[in-house]
Amino acid sequence: xxxxxxxxxxxxxxxxxxxxxxxxxxxxxxxxxxxxxxxxxxxxxxxxxxxxxxxxxxxxxxxxxxxxxxxxxxxxxxxxxxxxxxxxxxxxxxxxxxxxxxxxxxxxxxxxxxxxxxxxxxxxxxxxxxxxxxxxxxxxxxxxxxxxxxxxxxxxxxxxxxxxxxxxxxxxxxxxxxxxxxxxxxxxxxxxxxxxxxxxxxxxxxxxxxxxxxxxxxxxxxxxxxxxxxxxxxxxxxxxxxxxxxxxxxxxxxxxxxxxxxxxxxxxxxxxxxxxxxxxxxxxxxxxxxxxxxxxxxxxxxxxxxxxxxxxxxxxxxxxxxxxxxxxxxxxxxxxxxxxxxxxxxxxxxxxxxxxxxxxxxxxxxxxxxxxxxxxxxxxxxxxxxxxxxxxxxxxxxxxxxxxxxxxxxxxxxxxxxxxxxxxxxxxxxxxxxxxxxxxxxxxxxxxxxxxxxxxxxx
Numbered sequence: 001x002x003x004x005x006x007x008x009x010x011x012x013x014x015x016x017x018x019x020x021x022x023x024x025x026x027x028x029x030x031x032x033x034x035x036x037x038x039x040x041x042x043x044x045x046x047x048x049x050x051x052x053x054x055x056x057x058x059x060x061x062x063x064x065x066x067x068x069x070x071x072x073x074x075x076x077x078x079x080x081x082x083x084x085x086x087x088x089x090x091x092x093x094x095x096x097x098x099x100x101x102x103x104x105x106x107x108x109x110x111x112x113x114x115x116x117x118x119x120x121x122x123x124x125x126x127x128x129x130x131x132x133x134x135x136x137x138x139x140x141x142x143x144x145x146x147x148x149x150x151x152x153x154x155x156x157x158x159x160x161x162x163x164x165x166x167x168x169x170x171x172x173x174x175x176x177x178x179x180x181x182x183x184x185x186x187x188x189x190x191x192x193x194x195x196x197x198x199x200x201x202x203x204x205x206x207x208x209x210x211x212x213x214x215x216x217x218x219x220x221x222x223x224x225x226x227x228x229x230x231x232x233x234x235x236x237x238x239x240x241x242x243x244x245x246x247x248x249x250x251x252x253x254x255x256x257x258x259x260x261x262x263x264x265x266x267x268x269x270x271x272x273x274x275x276x277x278x279x280x281x282x283x284x285x286x287x288x289x290x291x292x293x294x295x296x297x298x299x300x301x302x303x304x305x306x307x308x309x310x311x312x313x314x315x316x317x318x319x320x321x322x323x324x325x326x327x328x329x330x331x332x333x334x335x336x337x338x339x340x341x342x343x344x345x346x347x348x349x350x351x352x353x354x355x356x357x358x359x360x361x362x363x364x365x366x367x368x369x370x371x372x373x374x375x376x377x378x379x380x381x382x383x384x385x386x387x388x389x390x391x392x393x394x395x396x397x398x399x400x401x402x403x404x405x406x407x408x409x410x411x412x413x414x415x416x417x418x419x420x421x422x423x424x425x426x427x428x429x430x431x432x433x434x435x436x437x438x439x440x441x442x443x444x445x446x447x448x449x450x451x452x453x454x455x456x457x458x459x
Contacts, residue, residue, distance in 0.1 A: 001303040006359055006366075009295055012261040013366050015373040019257055020423055023374060026255035027381025031248065035231045044249040047231070048197050048223065049150040051239035054205040054447040057082050062453075063135060063187065064091075064446035065116060065176075068142030068195055069160055069218075071095045072112060074119045077446040085206070091442060092119050098161075105167035105175055113179035120185065135187040136453055138445030141172055142195045144249070150452055153192050160218075190449040195402070196223035197245055198444025203400030203437040205447050210398045212382050213437065213444075216375060216412075217403025219277075220284040222248045224382050250378060251280030258282060259370060263294040270317070279378070283371045285322040285405040291367050293320040296347065296360070305356045306349045313348045320346055326409045329364040336361065365411070372415035379416075380423040383432065390428055400437035407436060 027043075034045030059081040066073040075091035094115045100108045120135070143162070145153035152173050158164065167175065173189045180187050193201070200213025200223045212224035226246045228238040258278065267290060268274055268281060281287045297314050300306045313319055324342050331338040336357040343349040343360065352360075379399055383389040388397045406413055421429040 002299045002305045002356075002359060005295065005299050005302065006362060009261065009263075009363065010366050013259055013370040015259060015370055015377075015419075017422060019259070020373060020377040020380070020419065022257040023255055023377040024380035024384055024423060026257060027250070027253060027378055028384040030253060030255075031381065031385045034248075035226070035233060035246070037233050040233075042252050042254055044247075044252065046247040046249060047147060047234060048193060048245040048247045049147050050191065050193065050197060050201070050245040050448055050452070051150075051228070051241045051243055052451045053201055053225065053243075053245065054451045055208070056085060056205055058205075058447065058450035058453075060450065060453070061135070062190075062446040062449045063116075063120070063137040064140065064442050064444075064449070065112070065137060066140040066195075066198070066442040066445060067112065068140065068441065070098075070101075072115075073442050074116050075442050075446060076119070077443060077450075079447075079450055086443070089443065101161050102163045105164050105170065106179070108164060108167075109175045109179035110182065113176065113183045113185060116180065116187075117183040117185045120187070136190040136449045137187050138191045138193065138198075138447070138449030138452075139173065139176060139189050140193055140195055140198045140441045140445040142441070145172065145192070145194070147192065150191050151189050190452045191445065193445055193448055194221065194223070194247055195441035195444075196221040197247055198441035198448070199400050199402045199437050200224070200245065200444070201448045201451075202441070202444035203398070203435065207398055207435075209396040210400050210435075211386060211388065212379075212399045214379065214399060214401045215403040216284065216401060216406040218284065218286045218405075220251050220280050220375070220403070222250045222378065222382065224248070224386070226386075251277045251284070253279035253378070258374065261291075263291050263298075266294060267291060279374070283375045283378075285403070285409075287322075288367055288371055288405075289320040289322040289325045290318050292325050292363055293318075293347070295363050295367075296320075296349075299359075300349075305352070305359070307351050309349055313346070322405065322409070325364045325368070326411075328361060329368060329409075329411055331361065368409065368412050369415050372412045373419045375412075376416045376419035376423060379420055379434070383424070388432070389424060394431075396431050396433065398433045398435055400435050402437045402441065407438075 030041045030043040034041035034043045058079045062077050064075045071093050073091055073093050078088040080087040100111055144156040147153040152171050154171050155167050173192050196213050196215050204210040214222045225243050228242050228244045324346055328339045328342050339357040339360055
């Protein structure tokens with residue numbers, strides 16, 4: 001029976017190349033529809049109002065603030081202009097007291113501003129840089145925001161562990177600006193971005209051929225550079241640069257070609273956002289461990305290969321996390337000792353045979369491989385939309401990827417690379433490179449503050 005469950009899973013998770021090509025085409029089509037008009041697609045294709053990305057010529061001192069989860073980071077970057085790039089970078093990570101995640105917005109932003117003020121004070125004891133200029137800050141805020149300009153945006157809704165009702169519908173930049181003024185901190189928010197835009201900016205600073213920034217972590221998102229004249233919903237004058245960075249919010253992508261199993265359907269039905277973020281639920285770190293847990297639960301209810309076990313743990317949602325399945329998937333020990341340990345520690349499954357442990361590794365492989373192959377199809381969709389997926393490419397296209405899933409789950413990354421090369425074909429893939437962009441979102445915010453600087457920079 002257990003083998004049958006795994007065979008069915010393998011069958012339902014199949015991602016042959018023709019199917020992936022359909023997914024890539026659907027992604028490119030949805031991108032076009034989302035650029036056409038507001039609400040034209042499940043993929044929102046939000047304007048970031050960032051029309052100038054860093055060039056490497058920026059100079060001066062800039063700050064970044066990165067808020068996207070239970071910690072936030074503040075950083076200070078000294079830019080040295082041409083050839084010198086980042087001369088110096090200091091940062092500090094601060095964890096947010098849990099009660100502030102569901103308190104009032106003035107408490108949360110007050111806490112952030114006070115930590116920022118401390119960081120600035122500590123730093124500036126070492127340097128003297130007043131020269132009459134206001135300090136400039138880039139703010140990476142990785143929650144859904146409706147941007148109105150490069151430095152203003154209203155919070156659409158909180159996600160992750162946050163629920164501060166009085167901030168929803170409010171301008172998060174104004175909230176931060178007010179809190180900084182209360183602290184007596186003389187600082188101007190030059191840009192509001194999210195982590196995908198930050199990743200794009202951080203990588204573009206070092207390499208002008210970077211066309212997209214992607215996050216594969218707990219969640220997934222993508223940002224890329226679009227020609228402003230290819231965005232029908234962009235009103236008013238076109239930006240001087242002729243470009244506009246688009247924050248795709250691609251986690252909400254859906255196509256009838258996506259290979260969806262009973263486990264995915266149940267996970268979606270029981271989730272906080274049924275029917276939403278389907279692509280994210282198939283490809284991101286928050287969900288892969290949970291899909292594997294659901295398969296193991298079905299096996300344990302229909303066969304005896306796990307012996308006589310207490311199902312309490314196996315029935316607990318999200319108890320098996322993606323780092324656990326990654327550890328099992330990469331187990332190189334001859335008797336799969338790590339698989340045995342993880343099953344025991346996390347799910348109270350104690351006496352397994354080597355055959356059973358091999359079956360568990362296969363389940364991890366099926367789920368992670370499907371995720372990586374669908375992820376590669378998304379990348380191919382962006383390249384297709386930009387006309388950079390063909391054989392006669394003179395220009396190099398670089399895709400910068402950040403996030404724990406891509407960084408730490410080796411087999412996910414390997415499957416993604418192989419699949420993208422298969423989709424593009426030998427010739428076209430020579431001019432496409434996938435790069436790991438470490439810490440895009442923090443340094444990216446400071447770099448966008450520099451390229452948007454009111455004091456003119458690197459022009």
